[in-house]
Amino acid sequence: MRRRRQQCLTSALPLNLSCPPLTLSPCYPISRCWPEESPAHWGGSDDPAEGGGAGGGTAGGGLPLNFQHRKHALNCHRMKPALFSVLCEIKEKTVLSIRGIQDEDPPDPQIMRLDNMLLAEGVSGPEKGGGSAAAAAAAAAAGGSPGADGGIEHSDYRAKLAQIRQIYHSELEKYEQACSEFTNHVMNLLREQSRTRPISPKEIERMVAIIHRKFSSIQMQLKQSTCEAVMILRSRFLDARRKRRNFNKQATEVLNEYFYSHLSNPYPSEEAKEELAKKCAITVSQVSNWFGNKRIRYKKNIGKFQEEANLYAVKTAVDAASVSAQASQANSPATPTSGGYPAPCYTPDGRL
DNA sequence: TTCGATGATTCGGC
DNA sequence: GCCGAATCATCGAA
Numbered sequence: 531m532r533r534r535r536q537q538c539l540t541s542a543l544p545l546n547l548s549c550p551p552l553t554l555s556p557c558y559p560i561s562r563c564w565p566e567e568s569p570a571h572w573g574g575s576d577d578p579a580e581g582g583g584a585g586g587g588t589a590g591g592g593l594p595l596n597f598q599h600r601k602h603a604l605n606c607h608r609m610k611p612a613l614f615s616v617l618c619e620i621k622e623k624t625v626l627s628i629r630g631i632q633d634e635d636p637p638d639p640q641i642m643r644l645d646n647m648l649l650a651e652g653v654s655g656p657e658k659g660g661g662s663a664a665a666a667a668a669a670a671a672a673g674g675s676p677g678a679d680g681g682i683e684h685s686d687y688r689a690k691l692a693q694i695r696q697i698y699h700s701e702l703e704k705y706e707q708a709c710s711e712f713t714n715h716v717m718n719l720l721r722e723q724s725r726t727r728p729i730s731p732k733e734i735e736r737m738v739a740i741i742h743r744k745f746s747s748i749q750m751q752l753k754q755s756t757c758e759a760v761m762i763l764r765s766r767f768l769d770a771r772r773k774r775r776n777f778n779k780q781a782t783e784v785l786n787e788y789f790y791s792h793l794s795n796p797y798p799s800e801e802a803k804e805e806l807a808k809k810c811a812i813t814v815s816q817v818s819n820w821f822g823n824k825r826i827r828y829k830k831n832i833g834k835f836q837e838e839a840n841l842y843a844v845k846t847a848v849d850a851a852s853v854s855a856q857a858s859q860a861n862s863p864a865t866p867t868s869g870g871y872p873a874p875c876y877t878p879d880g881r882l
Numbered sequence: 883t884t885c886g887a888t889g890a891t892t893c894g895g896c
Numbered sequence: 897g898c899c900g901a902a903t904c905a906t907c908g909a910a
Contacts, residue, residue: 774889774906782888797899818898819890826900827888 641746644753653695653756691760698756705752709745713738777820781810785820789828790842796825 648654720734777785788806789796798806803817810817828835 776888776907816889820888822899822901823889826902829900 638750641750641753644750644757647757648698648753648760652691653698653760694756694759698752701752702749705745705749709742712745713741716741777810777812777816781812784809785817785824786838786842787846789821789824790839791846793839796821796828 645654716737717734720729720737723729785806788798788802792798798817798821800814803814807814807817812820828839
């Protein structure tokens with residue numbers, strides 16, 4: 531097309547058959563893109579039989595002699611190098627102005643936000659427990675109980691997050707592959723076309739940048755939908771955590787045992803709390819909450835807790851006796867009954 | 883649906 | 897920061 535325009539422009543020039551030797555302008559920067567740095571590509575071959583390349587494909591076979599003659603004359607015209615230079619300059623300026631507008635491509639803040647979020651959630655970036663970290667953070671934020679059920683929920687959350695991550699990477703790979711294939715295709719096309727029209731490396735770069743920009747917008751959609759999926763998953767996870775769950779029977783038993791066996795001073799140390807938390811598969815703060823509630827409720831209504839207290843006191847005594855017998859150490863039971871909270875009265879068979 | 887039980891939260895005191 | 901006290905919110909049995 532460009533060649534045709536050039537031909538039209540040059541055809542208006544006065545012809546001089548006694549043309550000087552044709553030389554290309556040394557400052558032409560885009561000539562590297564032309565497979566053969568020959569004026570033949572600009573105005574066709576000097577050989578009238580060849581017909582002047584793609585633009586004049588039929589010229590060799592069926593173009594009027596007049597046309598071939600004029601074409602030959604044009605190729606040999608003394609003004610051709612000058613005109614070529616001018617056209618190249620015009621083109622160079624156009625490319626620069628376009629580049630000036632389009633190269634200013636600051637990083638999209640939305641993409642950056644999405645990238646940061648996906649990285650924080652462990653979806654993008656290296657997979658090193660990002661999901662579990664997010665789950666732990668979510669659990670901490672909810673102040674929830676990572677107990678037996680919590681463990682199931684936790685692994686469930688991680689599994690779902692891993693699924694999202696897998697889909698995300700799979701789709702991303704597809705997009706990148708498609709982008710690469712399409713870029714290669716376009717570049718090959720442009721290289722092919724550069725045989726018939728001047729195409730500078732900058733132009734190819736610009737075209738590649740446009741393609742990448744288009745694919746980048748598709749990637750942004752993928753990132754957006756992934757972020758939404760993670761948010762929904764996280765929200766569900768947090769909602770589930772917010773729901774209060776009663777401790778299991780075994781955990782309550784362990785806590786009660788400790789409480790009633792330390793009735794004189796039902797304030798477990800930090801170490802004891804950690805130990806209890808480990809035994810009950812709950813957090814230390816949950817142990818603290820439990821003891822706080824227990825102390826108050828016991829004090830408020832000792833009568834109501836008498837039976838329970840007796841039960842655990844007997845159990846503790848039996849356990850202690852058993853341990854003593856086993857260890858051949860006949861020490862007294864570990865049930866303190868003086869000071870602190872009022873201890874229950876019980877008979878050896880466990881009744882009040 | 884009701885209501886007691888229970889885990890969590892909030893607030894003030896130390 | 898821990899504790900007691902009050903309160904909230906949910907669970908679960910009747």
